[in-house]
Amino acid sequence: MAGIVTFAEQRDGKLRRASLEAVSEARRLADALGTTVGAVLIGSGVEGLADELAAHGADEVYVFDDAALSRYATEVWARAMAQVVGDAKPKAVLVPFTAMGKDLAPRLAAKVGAGLLSDVVGLAVKDGRLEARRPMYAGKAYATVRWEGDPQMATLRANVFALGARDAARKAEVVKGTVDTAARARATAIHATAEGKLELTEAQVIVSGGRGLKGPEHFHLVEELGGAFGAAVGASRAVVDAGWVDHQMQVGQTGKTVSPTLYVACGISGAIQHLAGMSTSKYIVAINKDADAPIFKVANYGIVGDVFEILPKLTAQAKAYFAAKG
Ligand SMILES: Cc1cc2nc3c(=O)[nH]c(=O)nc-3n(C[C@H](O)[C@H](O)[C@H](O)COP(=O)(O)OP(=O)(O)OC[C@H]3O[C@@H](n4cnc5c(N)ncnc54)[C@H](O)[C@@H]3O)c2cc1C
Structure with missing residues (x-):
């Protein structure tokens, strides 16, 4: 036993x-x-x-x-x-x-x-x-x-x-073993809204975007870096509440708790409620134009700069790196 x-x-x-x-x-x-x-x-x-x-x-x-x-x-x-x-x-x-x-x-x-x-x-x-x-x-x-x-x-x-x-x-x-299968409630169907997307809580690499992206029309910058890394894409609550992305992408106290090997926070300030969902990530990289943003307190590596400049460059570098690796 x-x-x-x-x-x-x-x-x-x-x-x-x-x-x-x-x-x-x-x-x-x-x-x-x-x-x-x-x-x-x-x-x-x-x-x-x-x-x-x-x-x-x-x-x-x-x-x-x-x-x-x-x-x-x-x-x-x-x-x-x-x-x-x-x-x-x-x-x-x-x-x-x-x-x-x-x-x-x-x-x-x-x-x-x-x-x-x-x-x-x-x-x-x-x-x-x-x-x-x-x-x-x-x-x-x-x-x-x-x-x-x-x-x-x-x-x-x-x-x-x-x-x-x-x-x-x-x-x-x-x-x-056998068990009595009678139940007062059971799932009858599962409607997966994230068909084909990596599940955040299981991903080894996550790239997340926040309000620093300025608008939903720029969120593709986060998705492209995520794509280059083969990562799952997450978001802060600010951008979920603003309707840029779906709630299931939210990381934090009222979103998902994640613990990937690498978490890249792009234009995310690092509010305590966001940190609650990702601070046990093994390596945290933060990109924020404000050197005093709280996210830098938990980040292993920080880039003080503009996401609009840095994300395309990082994506190009990541693509070139993985292409060279085969
Ligand atoms: C009860 C409760 C529960 C909550 N639960 C959650 C939760 O689960 N998850 C969560 O994320 N939040 C949660 N929040 C909200 C949280 O307090 C913050 O409001 C939210 O995390 C802020 O999101 P943000 O970092 O994207 O936006 P902001 O705080 O507005 O930060 C944007 C950041 O982007 C930077 N920035 C701006 N422009 C650029 C640029 N061009 N390049 C680089 N950086 C730039 C700014 O310097 C700033 O640091 C909760 C709040 C409450 C009260």
Whole structure:
């Protein structure tokens, strides 16, 4: 029975990267605690994904595979997870901090009587128990928190926990389960507004634009740099509220929380609410004509200058660089 259980979210038969990060982190913690890792896979025709979870460190994969599970329903997913938690009695349960994870984790925590820490950005083992680091007050401060009792349950911010080395030779025991699929509400269709676009929360590179772009007719400058980098494109709330771009591109306290390897902020002042959504990015590059803009306080590299001059040059350089690299 697994000592740490993770929720392995899949979409359209593909595991989300955040699920693999959760399994990788569970593996690291389990090794330190001397216990095992279980991953819970729920869906229709998903059993084949168990190998990928094993390759990232799962010892056991609990599979609920049923045609009636093709669409997410909070109650059913929470019921299946609670069944596993009830049987395995793990020390910890880790769920990715994705839209689905945010919906599922509180219900599961209530069902199994667990304390839940959300949006955790660091985990460590101290005296045989877990210790978590999580942002508070929209990222103005970080708290180190411990749980009382088991299971210690957390949702993990995407892109913060490193993927472990993939080992295709690793095998997991597959434990098949069945769950009552009755639900008072379930998703009947998914209307993807960002068809073909990179998902911000999973992107390794993000180029974001703010009010410094002056108007929607100039936002293509941000999109072109994003295109050259193969990046996802984000925005500040100011430009979302002004109707230049869709709300799903908003980064920040009331938008998406992102943590890419590289975040390029173009004409964004760096208000605390924007920083709340991106300050855990590994490298931050800011382009702003105001040398005193708060974004420079969190930036690793800053360019004090005009986005209208700098963005076309950066885009041309990036295109030339990647073309030369092949
Ligand atoms: C409850 C609440 C929640 C919020 N949630 C969010 C959120 O989730 N995300 C978010 O982003 N904001 C959020 N905000 C809004 C936030 O406070 C800021 O108003 C917003 O982030 C500002 O967006 P901006 O940086 O694009 O615009 P501005 O603050 O107007 O900054 C524009 C920047 O562009 C620079 N600039 C101007 N011209 C150029 C040029 N030619 N070249 C280079 N630089 C130039 C300026 O120097 C300036 O620093 C929230 C606010 C509240 C009250």
